[in-house]
Amino acid sequence: MPKPYPEEFRDDVVRVARNREPGVHLKQIAADFGISESCLTNWLRTADVEDGVKPGTTSEQSATERELRRRVRLLEQENEVLRRAAAYLSQANLPGK
Structure with a gap:
């Protein structure tokens, strides 16, 4: 290019x-x-x-949109980690374990 x-x-x-x-x-x-x-x-x-x-769409709007999409992706990953951690910890607190 x-x-x-x-x-x-x-x-x-x-x-x-x-x-x-x-x-x-x-x-x-x-x-x-x-x-x-x-x-x-x-x-x-x-x-x-x-x-x-x-x-x-102006270049400024495109840059903002790119940054927002990146932030959403990061927050979704963090949310998934927290969801899995909560599920794991709830299993660990069950009686009989």
Whole structure:
């Protein structure tokens, strides 16, 4: 997988693409910066979501969701350990053992 472009570079390219002169195509802008047209289109789409122009999940929301899923998984594991410990200890306190 190729190394990702720096954030500043992407921001600059998106700014140039958004403020382009009439008649200048995205293909030409992408070629000028040495990236593919599809890459530029993806960057523009992502920037629109991040700026709130279009609906979608922002990178901050994705990071928060990832962290919450990790925390839920950890809590479920801790809960299972406690459930097994409670079952084991309740068996140990039965009369006749």
